[in-house]
Amino acid sequence: MIKIKTILSAITSVTLLTGMGATAPVFADTLDDVKKRGFLRCGTGEAKAGFAMPGDNNQWQGMEIDYCKALSSAVFGDETKFEVVPVTSKVRFTSLTSREIDVLVKGTTWTYSRDAKLGVDFAAYWFFDGQGFLIKKELGVTSAKQLNGATICISPGTTSEKNVADFFRTYDMKYKPVVIKAGPETLDALQKGRCDVITNDLSALASDRQKFTNPDDFVVLQDNIAKEPLSLYVRQNDSRWKDVITWTRNALVEAEELGITQENVGQHAKHPIDPRVARLLGAKGAYGEMLGLPNTWAHDAISAVGNYGEIFERNVGEQTRMGLTRNLNQQWYDGGLVFAPPFR
Amino acid sequence: MLMILRDERKRAIFDQVLFLVIVSAFIYYLSANLIENLNRLGISTGFSFLWQEAGYQIGGALIDFDDTDSYALAHIVGLLNTLLATFLIIVSASILGFIIGILRMSPNPLMTNSIRYVIEVIRNIPSLVHIVIWFSLALHLPPVRQSFDIYNTVFISNRGIYLPDPNFESGMWGVLFLFICLLAYAFFRKRKAQQLMRETGKYQATFLSNTLIIWGGTICAYLLFGLPITWQAPTLSGFDFDGGITIAPELFAIWIALSIYFSSHVAELVRGGVQSVSKGQFEAASALGVRYSITMKMVVIPQAMRVIVPPLTNVYQNILKTTSLGVAIGYAEMTATTGGTTLNLTGQAIECILLMMVSYGIISLIIAAIMDQINKHVAIVER
Numbered sequence: 001m002i003k004i005k006t007i008l009s010a011i012t013s014v015t016l017l018t019g020m021g022a023t024a025p026v027f028a029d030t031l032d033d034v035k036k037r038g039f040l041r042c043g044t045g046e047a048k049a050g051f052a053m054p055g056d057n058n059q060w061q062g063m064e065i066d067y068c069k070a071l072s073s074a075v076f077g078d079e080t081k082f083e084v085v086p087v088t089s090k091v092r093f094t095s096l097t098s099r100e101i102d103v104l105v106k107g108t109t110w111t112y113s114r115d116a117k118l119g120v121d122f123a124a125y126w127f128f129d130g131q132g133f134l135i136k137k138e139l140g141v142t143s144a145k146q147l148n149g150a151t152i153c154i155s156p157g158t159t160s161e162k163n164v165a166d167f168f169r170t171y172d173m174k175y176k177p178v179v180i181k182a183g184p185e186t187l188d189a190l191q192k193g194r195c196d197v198i199t200n201d202l203s204a205l206a207s208d209r210q211k212f213t214n215p216d217d218f219v220v221l222q223d224n225i226a227k228e229p230l231s232l233y234v235r236q237n238d239s240r241w242k243d244v245i246t247w248t249r250n251a252l253v254e255a256e257e258l259g260i261t262q263e264n265v266g267q268h269a270k271h272p273i274d275p276r277v278a279r280l281l282g283a284k285g286a287y288g289e290m291l292g293l294p295n296t297w298a299h300d301a302i303s304a305v306g307n308y309g310e311i312f313e314r315n316v317g318e319q320t321r322m323g324l325t326r327n328l329n330q331q332w333y334d335g336g337l338v339f340a341p342p343f344r
Numbered sequence: 345m346l347m348i349l350r351d352e353r354k355r356a357i358f359d360q361v362l363f364l365v366i367v368s369a370f371i372y373y374l375s376a377n378l379i380e381n382l383n384r385l386g387i388s389t390g391f392s393f394l395w396q397e398a399g400y401q402i403g404g405a406l407i408d409f410d411d412t413d414s415y416a417l418a419h420i421v422g423l424l425n426t427l428l429a430t431f432l433i434i435v436s437a438s439i440l441g442f443i444i445g446i447l448r449m450s451p452n453p454l455m456t457n458s459i460r461y462v463i464e465v466i467r468n469i470p471s472l473v474h475i476v477i478w479f480s481l482a483l484h485l486p487p488v489r490q491s492f493d494i495y496n497t498v499f500i501s502n503r504g505i506y507l508p509d510p511n512f513e514s515g516m517w518g519v520l521f522l523f524i525c526l527l528a529y530a531f532f533r534k535r536k537a538q539q540l541m542r543e544t545g546k547y548q549a550t551f552l553s554n555t556l557i558i559w560g561g562t563i564c565a566y567l568l569f570g571l572p573i574t575w576q577a578p579t580l581s582g583f584d585f586d587g588g589i590t591i592a593p594e595l596f597a598i599w600i601a602l603s604i605y606f607s608s609h610v611a612e613l614v615r616g617g618v619q620s621v622s623k624g625q626f627e628a629a630s631a632l633g634v635r636y637s638i639t640m641k642m643v644v645i646p647q648a649m650r651v652i653v654p655p656l657t658n659v660y661q662n663i664l665k666t667t668s669l670g671v672a673i674g675y676a677e678m679t680a681t682t683g684g685t686t687l688n689l690t691g692q693a694i695e696c697i698l699l700m701m702v703s704y705g706i707i708s709l710i711i712a713a714i715m716d717q718i719n720k721h722v723a724i725v726e727r
Contacts, residue, residue: 089688090687090688090693093691094693097387113690117388117690117691118387118691119386119387148582149582149583149584150583150584151503151583151584156674156680159689161400161401161685162399162400162411162689165399165400166399166411177400177402177403178403178594178674179403179674179676179680179684180673180674181672181674185673189483192483192487193487193488193502194483194502194593196583235385236386
């Protein structure tokens with residue numbers, strides 16, 4: 001019978017069938033699966049500078065990869081026990097539901113219909129993004145509301161297409177969409193004038209602008225036409241694993257609030273003064289065990305990648321080529337949206 | 345029971361019914377398995393999403409399409425673009441391929457060899473590379489504000505070729521009516537000439553006179569009705585041209601690229617077909633004093649067609665399937681709308697892929713059916 005299923009999946013070539021055909025009957029907890037397997041399968045983006053991109057020595061680098069490291073450290077106490085599985089926008093949810101990956105880290109907007117319909121659960125925000133427009137300065141456009149009649153280059157497989165349609169409908173304007181693969185093709189199209197404007201996530205536009213030989217001829221408009229909370233997803237009805245994902249992220253955020261960094265985490269763990277630090281780092285209580293993790297899980301994660309602020313600055317911050325400011329990704333007490341519930 | 349198995353004809357029917365039952369059971373098992381698993385994972389299934397509002401726009405739609413229209417209509421828009429590209433490429437690749445294929449067998453060795461190398465090079469470059477090359481060439485045309493114009497009516501820029509839009513006035517219907525009448529008359533003349541040929545063996549040329557009758561008559565009528573077509577030239581306003589017909593660079597690129605690519609395939613088929621006609625046929629014709637052009641037209645090509653048509657069906661079906669590469673340069677065909685944006689927005693991967701499979705399958709079968717008719721027409725008529 002298994003053989004028939006294998007043949008079938010080859011025929012239909014729909015990944016969903018493959019995964020489920022082989023492992024349908026047993027639905028064990030993903031945390032147990034990961035522990036038994038000995039490593040974690042982390043679904044990341046394919047190539048997005050600052051988020052997931054092969055860097056020097058062919059090592060993957062970026063914010064998404066750092067989250068995989070943190071998770072691997074939290075579960076195994078070792079930052080190398082994970083495998084990077086690059087997924088495209090088209091197959092990401094199918095990869096997750098068919099168990100090719102354990103967690104979807106690739107920048108994926110949390111939306112109602114995805115949560116409700118696709119058999120996945122949202123676990124936590126990882127990056128607050130928005131959607132904007134990149135345009136040539138010489139056109140003299142200062143606001144997105146002046147774009148009536150413009151030809152717009154959009155990348156396929158993203159929520160951008162819908163956002164643009166919504167925005168232009170709201171302001172009763174017309175546009176001509178050109179759907180081109182993100183990357184050099186889009187930049188070429190803008191440079192040569194195939195389209196008047198590119199739309200994408202603001203973080204992506206900031207890095208795109210830097211790729212032109214003359215970045216000063218281009219400008220990212222101030223308008224933000226959509227909320228894009230890039231989030232971590234797990235399979236539906238997998239509560240314990242979802243908690244691990246959510247609270248690992250929370251631990252990294254909490255660490256920044258408490259002033260724990262990659263450098264001083266050892267110090268803090270040995271001599272915790274603040275009881276909140278003691279609970280987080282496993283010096284007091286058995287907080288890790290509640291999740292089925294080692295008691296030093298948060299300590300291990302922080303010593304692997306640092307706190308949320310450090311991860312941001314190292315990968316996409318102002319000192320990097322991406323040159324992003326924290327903006328909405330500041331801590332709540334600085335006026336941003338990044339917030340961790342209390343560890344008690 | 346055994347009686348049935350002994351009768352050969354009944355056994356054949358029995359086998360087929362048995363086979364059908366097994367296949368249906370297999371398909372039923374697969375779909376039941378799939379639906380059960382999807383339900384367990386909490387993924388919604390079914391095609392009801394097709395009637396929901398699509399919420400995105402499509403560039404280069406042939407029919408009116410807006411973001412408030414349904415996913416089903418978005419599929420139709422993609423389907424029409426697929427059909428448009430397929431049709432244009434089939435026509436131009438066939439014409440170009442036949443010309444190249446005939447030239448390939450020219451008695452002039454310089455011609456034969458240069459064409460041979462051109463065909464080899466074109467044939468061995470992947471179709472996607474052809475498309476990307478032509479697309480980047482199209483992008484190197486001047487930008488829209490400095491577009492190249494022909495008498496201020498046709499504009500060429502990297503945002504497309506803008507042609508004036510014909511507006512039919514009422515007089516045009518008269519012209520069209522006359523055109524159809526003339527066409528019928530010319531057809532009648534040809535039939536009569538053929539009958540004369542069969543009965544008396546006298547050859548009466550009709551092609552030239554018929555062409556003259558049809559076009560001469562139509563043009564006269566067009567002038568008499570007072571030029572009933574007005575052309576609306578595109579004008580530059582705001583970001584882009586307004587009015588007129590636009591051939592987007594994506595369509596232009598895929599059209600030119602695949603026409604060239606597949607013309608090399610057609611050319612090779614034509615060469616194979618003509619070479620399959622035995623040399624004796626040429627020699628017999630020339631021994632009877634028949635001219636080279638007539639020999640080709642009346643003796644060689646009709647026989648070659650029997651060999652060319654069946655594999656030509658394959659090429660045409662390949663053209664249909666290869667238009668899906670248009671997604672790489674943003675041509676809004678079926679793979680880009682249903683298999684791209686719709687799939688992503690709804691997450692209904694299996695339904696979208698199924699819809700595409702069925703659509704491509706149906707068009708493929710239609711092509712096969714049409715080619716089958718042509719094949720019957722050119723096949724040896726057994727008497």
